[in-house]
Amino acid sequence: MSALNAEPVVGSRIDYLAPLHDPTLDPGAVLARIPSCAADFRAEFRLTGTPDSIDTYDLITLPYPTRFGLWRASMAPAPFLSITNRMLIVRWTEADGRRRTLLFEPSDVELGTNTPYFAALARRTPGPLETLFVRRHRDVLAHLRSAGIDPAEIDYLVFDHLHTQDVRRWLGTTEPQPDLGAVTPLEPIFPNARLLVQRSELNALDHLHPQQRPWYQPDTYRDLRPEAITPVDGDLLLGPGVALIATPGHTTGNQTLVLNTDTGIWASSENAIAAECLVPRHSKLLGVRRWAQEWDQGVVVNANTVETIAAQYNSLILERSIVDVSQRDSRFPQFFPSSELTRRWTNPGTAPTFVHEHITHRGGRKGTV
Template sequence: MTDPAHSNATADTPDVRPIPEFAGVHEIWPRGDRLKAVRTAAERYRERFAAQGQVRAIKSFDIAAAPYPARFAFQGYSVNANPMISIINRMFVIQFDGFDGLLKTLVWEPTVAAGSAEAPFYNKLQAFARGMRAERLFVKYYNDPDKILPSLGLRNEDVDYVSFDHLHVQDVRMIMGSDKPIEGEAAPREPLFPNAKLLVHRKELGTFESMHPMQWAWYVERGMDGVPPERLEAFDGDVELGVGVSLLWTPGHTDGNHSLVVNTPDGIWVSSENGMAADSWQPELSKIPGVRQQAAFYGREVVLNGNTLEDSLDQYDSMVKEKTMASPSPRDPKWLQIIPSSECAPWKRQWPVVPTHSHGGLDYGTITSTARHGA
C-alpha cells in the first residue's frame, strides 16, 4: 500500500489502494487555488489510470424511475412548465482484476426501490402523488437488483463489493442485511449479496451518526441500524479497487460522496449523481432552455444536481474532477463519457427538461462466474 504520509486515503483492506495524486488537494486555500489543484491532480491521475489497464467487463441496468423536482435537477437553471420530472436509477455490474490477482465483482448502485420510498422526502412525495392519483406518471420499475446477476449466469454469492456514490434514499439493511428486524417485519433481513462488503466513504457513515437538518430529508431513518460492522469496508479519500476501476472522493453533494471511474476499450467512463444528464457537465452544449444561458451568465463550466447543496463549491470542484477524468465518446467526440447514476428521463411528457444527449447503457466484455464462494 502507498505510504500514508503521501496520501489522503486509508482503507480497511489491503486490496484497496489510496491514490496519491489527490493527496491534500481538498485542504488547499483559497478556493480558486483548490479548484486548480483538483483539476491538475485529475489530469495527472488520468494518465496513470489509463495506462494501468481495463476492466474485464461492465454492464448497466435500469432499476426504477422516480419523481424528482425539476428545480433540483439543473440547479434551478432550467426553464420548464412541469414542476416534476422523473429520474432513472442505474445499476452497474463490473468485473476486474484485483491487486491480489483474483477476479473481482463490484455491484454499483443496487437500489431497492421499497427502501428508497421510506426516505422522508420520497415518503411525503409518494403520499401526495397517491392523493392526486399521479404516481403512475412518474414511477416505473424495470429490474430488481438481486435478479440481475442470475440473468447473467452469475450468482449473487459471487459479488465481492457493493457500493453507492452516496447513501441518499438507501435502506442499507435491505441490501447488506441486518441482525434485527426492520420495523413491521418479523425477521431480520438477509443480504442481497451474501458475501459482499459495502465500500463506503467514512464521512458518509458518519452522517448516520449525527445528521444535520439539511441532510435529514434524503436519508432513510434507521437505514443503517443492525447492519453488521463486518459487512462494511470504510475508506477515506480516493481509492483504487483494482485494474481499471477506482472510487474518487467527490464531496459536495454529500460529505462522503464518491464517483465510479472505469477504464474500458472506449476509454474512461465516470458515473455519479453530481449531475442529472450529460448537460450537467457540459452546459455549453445543452438545449434545455435556460441551462446553457445561465451557466454562461455566471461563467460556470458545470451545473449541479442541487437537491441538497451541502457544499456547492466542493460539488462544483468534484464535477470538474469527474469531467477531467472522462474520455471523449468515440460515438460523438464532443460529449465526455460521464453517465449519471440517476439520469433525467428522456420522456416527452417532461419536455423541455430532457437530456440533450444520453449515452444509454454500458456494455463491455462478458460477465463470468468467479465460483470462489460456497454455494
C-alpha cells in the first residue's frame, strides 16, 4: 500500500517521514535516519503530480540581526542583515475537479509590527532610519487583486511557524477587537479559508517560554473563529505535488511547504535565510565557509531562539535531502527561504552568494498515487 494514506480531515498522511518524529530518539539517531527516509519520500512525492500554478510575491524587506540569521557563522561587520518576506500562491485541482488555492506566508505586515521584538526595535529607530532599512512592497490583498483571485477562493492559509503573525483580520473573530477599532466581532477577509498549523505550534501559544515571548503575539489567537483553524499532526500531502512536513527546530511546531514543479522538488521554510546556508562550503558570505569547515557543520540555521538547535539542524538536512538542485546553479538546492537574505548597501558583509527570489510554475500534472 502507498505510504500516502487517506486522512478524513485535510489531505493524506505521509508515513515515510514518521521515523524521524520518534520522540525516544536522540538528535544524532534522527540525523542518521534522514537519508533513507528522504529518499523514500522523494520517490513517492514525485508520483503525486504537480500543482496547476505557483507564484511568489514580495511583502516586506526588513532588518534582522545577523547573529540570528547566520547564527555563529558570520564575520560580517554589520549587526543587521536584510531579509525579504514573500508569499506564495499555490493552486491545484483535486481528483474530483475542485480547484484549491493555498497562501503560504500571507503575513499581515501591518499587524506584524506589533510583535514585541520588532515593536521594541522600531521604538529605538528614528523614523528616517526606518524608511532607509524597511521597504514595504505590495500587501497580501493587493497581490491577490493583481492575480485576479477573490479572497473567498482561498482554501488554506499556511505559515511555517507563527512568529510575528496576527491573523485576526484574515480569519475573523468571535469577539470584538478594540485594538483594531472593531466594536463587534471581525468578519473574516478569507471567509472560506482554514489555517493549517501544527498542533504543537498552537499548544506553545498557551505557555510560551521566556525565550519565545519576544517573537509571538499569543493574545491575538484567543478569539479566532475555531472553525477556521485546522491543527495538523506531522506530515500531510495536500494535493498533487503539494505537501506539508513537520520540521521542528526554529520553533517546536515549525513546518515546511514542499512542492513538486517542472524544475523538480522545492522546499520553503524559515529554517534558513539563504539557499547557501544549506551548503555553507559554497558560500562567499564572510566567515561562513570557514566556520562550516572548522566545526564540520553541514548547515547554518536561522536561530532567533535556541530551544531546539539540534532539531533545527536535522530539519535543514532533511530539507536539503528532499529537494532538487537549482537549474541556474547546481551547487545550490531548491530551498526557498520564506524570508530570504537580500543584498542591501546598508548591511556590509551580508550580500548573499545566490538568491532564488521567486518560484514560478505552470502546468499541473496528475499523479499516479
